[in-house]
Amino acid sequence: MLSQASLVLLQRHLALKENSPFSLILDSLGQSAHPLLAEFVHHSSGLVVFLSYETPNQPAFANAFLDCSSASVKEIAGFVSSNTASSSPAKKALVVIDSLNYVPSTEITQLMAAIVLPKTSTVGCFHTNVPEPFSSGYPSAAVLLQYIAQAIFEVSPERVADEEEYLQLLSQLLFAPGQGLNLKVFKLHLVNRRKSGKSLTYDYVIDSASHEYQPYTQQQTDDTVSEEDMLKELTTFNLSTNAKQRFAREKVDLPFMEAQTEMGKMGGAIVYEFEKDDDYDEEDPYEDPF
């Protein structure tokens, strides 16, 4: 039931029906934001305005395209408002920013304030692997963007065999084949912020080729094989047990169980039980202090 509600929430976000004037997509070298952007475009019914910092040519889905690498905030805001004039709050225009890493952190709030309009929904990508300059006394661009975004979509590869190896290779700019990097099927972690301020998180698996979404389920990492399967076809002897034998075996009390009943009451102490043939000497210096 909960998963159904979370899927509806995701579809409302992708179709720009959720109240989220600015949504942030966090991607990495392992998984690009482009398949998720394609999902936004797939569900969008209004105009698509593409603000480019790293895409050289206008994508086929974009109705308007601006190379922002040398444009001022004022020019960008003017371009967005003039190209979304025909939109309405009911049929919002989708404004896509391909990379917010090119905007200095000191200008990022100014830019967002200028282009986020009531009849538009802005989706901006931020590459988390790009180094960020440290500036004391002022938050980084990533922190600012996560603070002002109403929804945060973090994309990552669906299954990574060895997380440590994966991160180590990426840190050396090495991409190993077969690790599921930049696939059309990927994992999405959504942070949805309600008006009340409450944040809810959801995990999905997105298939951008078939536009199918599933709640993400943690892969079974426990790789222990059942005893039955382990002994199967190992020898010609019957080494397995049937249900009746298993039940009988479980009923047998193991020695350590006894320790927890009578003698176990003494905690971890050494308990000596005096027997009739024992020679008790009061002067014995090695006597049991208990």
Add this chain to the structure above:
Amino acid sequence: MSSQQQDLVFFTDGSLLTPKDASLNPKLHIISHHDGTSPMWLTTTLAENCLVGTANLVNRELKQSENDCSVVNASFLHTEDVFEKASRRQAVDLGSLSLFKFLDYSSSLFTSNFPATKDPKRQLSLLFDDITKTIESAKTSNKVVFLDSPELLLAATNLSSADILAGVRKLQKLATVITIINVHTSMFNMDIQNAQDPAFQITDFYVKLCHMSSLNISLQPLATGKAKDITGSLTVTRGAIPMTSGSEVLEREYVFQVTKDATAKLYFR
């Protein structure tokens, strides 16, 4: 490791660098290498594949064809002689083909391209204008530009990574761009935060470039150490930007051996 020699293929349609709609939506590809695994043999092979359709060194299945493709090689590391010598070893004289242009920025980098007295930003703009004009002068429908070691500009001048990336985007508007970068450098550090450190600009450039690429080819030495019969491993992986031509990147890992006569042999790993 398979002992049988394999053909090098980058895309699911069996091609190397000739996807069908390259002219409609030019892409950016990256060849990254280490100090000990120079990609010269691969660069000359890819140039040969673009110009005449074959790739004698690494794929015998590819036949001679009319690709209607021109190639510009802008190198900040090698001179024309070095490149032509390498190409002749694979029985193709690229220098004699009219659709091939070599722009040597290595020998004239500090004398005419970036003299100390002039504004580096303006000089960079002139340099990319020069490459752009060379691309535009070709009348073919497909155009490919090799940009060899552009990171040297960051090390040699006070230009920022954004300046060079803007130039790369300018080229990508006109042609498929193949950037050749050396990632075996102490100047690459993903955890760096000091913007004044030259390593910051180089790391920023590499990572942003990777976010613009559709195909990543990596040549690296064997992690296990030296071997007499293996030079290194070559991995082919998808980049951040999806291909739009219908053919997908065929992710594979090969080991390769470059012999003394500069021929290369590839095996599946």
